Amino acid sequence: MKDLWTMIWKEWKDFLWSGGRSDLLRPLLNLTVLGIILPLSFGQDWIHLAAAPVLIVLFTPFMFVILIISDAIAGERERHTLETLLASRISDRAILLSKVLVTVGYNWGMTFLCLLLGDVVVNWSQRLEPWEFYQPIRLFTVVLVFCFLTTLLAASGGVLISLKSITVRQASQTMLLGLILFGLAIATVVKLLPPELTASLTTPQMVLVILLVMVVLDAILLVASLFSFQRSRLLLR
Amino acid sequence: MSESIIHTEHLCRSFGSIKAVDGLSMDVPSGIIFGFLGPNGAGKTTTIHLLLGLLEPDHGTARVMGFDTRSQAAEIRNRSGALLEFSGLYERMSAEDNLELYGRIYCMPGSERKARGRELLTHLDLWDRRKEKVGSWSRGMKQKIAIARALLHHPPLLFLDEPTAGLDPVAAAALHADLTGLAANEGVTVFLNTHNLAEAEKLCGQVGVIRNGKLIAMGSPDELRLKNGGHKVAILGNGFNKQTLTLLRARPEVKQAEIQNGHLILALNGGDKIGPLVTLIVQSGAEIEDIARGGESLEDLFLTLMQEENP
DSSP states (O other): OHHHHHHHHHHIIIIIOSSSGGGGHHHHHHIIIIIIIHHHHHTHHHHTTOHHHHHHHHHHHHHHHHHHHHHHHHHHHHTTOHHHHHTSSOOHHHHHHHHHHHHHHHHHHHHHHHHHHHHHHHHHHHTOSSOOOOSSHHHHHHHHHHHHHHHHHHHHHHHHHHHHOSSHHHHHHHHHHHHHHHHHHHHHHHHHSOHHHHHHSOHHHHHHHHHHHHHHHHHHHHHHHHHHOOHHHHOOO | OOOEEEEEEEEEEEETTEEEEEEEEEEEETTSEEEEEOOTTSSHHHHHHHHTTSSOOSEEEEEETTEETTTOHHHHHHHEEEEOSSOOOOTTSBHHHHHHHHHHHTTOOHHHHHHHHHHHHHHTTOGGGTTSBGGGSOHHHHHHHHHHHHHTTOOSEEEEESTTTTOOHHHHHHHHHHHHHHHHHHOOEEEEEESOHHHHHHHOSEEEEEETTEEEEEEOHHHHHHHTTOEEEEEEEEOOOHHHHHHHHTSTTEEEEEEETTEEEEEESSOOOOHHHHHHHHHTTOEEEEEEEEEOOHHHHHHHHHHHHOO
16 A cells, blocks of 8 residues: 555656646646636536537546556656666556556546536626536536546556557557547447347436446456556566 | 575576577675676676566576565565666656655655665765756766665665766766775675676676676686686787797796787786796897786676677
8 A cells, every 4th residue: 555655656746746837737728628618618508417518528538548548657668767666666556556546536536626617617607696516416426427437447448558558659549549449349339239228228227337337347457457567568678 | 705695597588589598597696796797688688677577587597685586576676776777767756756756665764765865865966956857967967866766775786787877987986986885885785787897897896798698707807817818918028039939838827929019918827927937038039128917808808708709
């Protein structure tokens, strides 16, 4: 556990907040786009969780995760810091979990902050009386849970891809390709489902099934990345 | 000889068809600076990776500080410090934070981390620049902080891969003094990969020479000189001729005799008495003006070994 905190401290210092003003750029960009510009554009649809805003909220952190996680292992390899880290006493598991946790935590936390800011922005710009929060609140909760699961999926998958990539560029390109293939696979599966099966499910049941599938996929990818992340496999030649 | 801190037996590691380390068997005594010499691609870095358990050997075994590199590598890494091929510094972090990170990794208490960090940074003249991100530093300064990082937790065994690369002569001399002091006063063993043969000659109690993954020579620099050419004597004078050479070559203590630029160069088989040889030269009619004695340098020896292995 101490190793994990050490590595989380390192990830925070190295990647997210090393103390310079430039470190503010990424969160500010995130907050500006997802917390101000998009809520202003969608107006009340934003806090009423119409289909388009929900898709954007779910998709944006996914993209940010891809950018961050591709740097996680491949970036350390490219900057020649991985070898020295592996030569220390730190455990493989602490290195991997810190990268996944920091990526998921940062992106999920940032999305949550953006949503809160978006609510303030919409209420203020639309001069709503009384003040409104996201509704239906159950859908808002589902969005947050789903957002967590998608970022975890992207982070775990990203680690797996990053393990095999020599450069960050290679990792990013492979992840984008993976994202496209994943989207196509989902579309194909949905198309192949018998119409009577989907028709027989209520919307909450459908959401539950999707969440369960996501949990299973997350677990598989996380276990696979834990299994693959071994020192003897990390020094590529 | 003191107990071996590193012991390998028939260690092999290949990458595809390339045998990076091929049947490496050696013992490195503790408390010395051991120089591991070899040309680029000889297998020096792979050997360090194997000894740290970062790579698994295809065959053979290695024990470091009594721990098996396959099954107890974490124990080895816990007790050793390493400066590998690259400095491995986090360039977006300050010098202080880089040391703080490795202090935390080695579970040093906060007060000890700070005190040790201050001690090392002060010693390296970097204390005033501790808050700067190391990305903006010169290669030599990065190398200094990377050395400090490797020494931070007082490891009994240090793996250093070309540690003076990028250091200015003053900093390199200071590092040499530090390493000598660590080995002599604190009993730290230093496994030093280097191309710098003068550095190895100056620092190392023992050296191993590796080529194409195979250990081709091992021992103290003096032992290797004796095995591979012995001591050299350069005699300045007049009248050296074929007869002089014939007489000298007939002597058992003379391994080689030749005339180069008017100098008579003798390679001796270890004996240090040259009086009888001087008499012989004078009797052959030659005149002697000066005699310069000296061992073959490690560089000469290294080049000889490389030529022998590369027909």
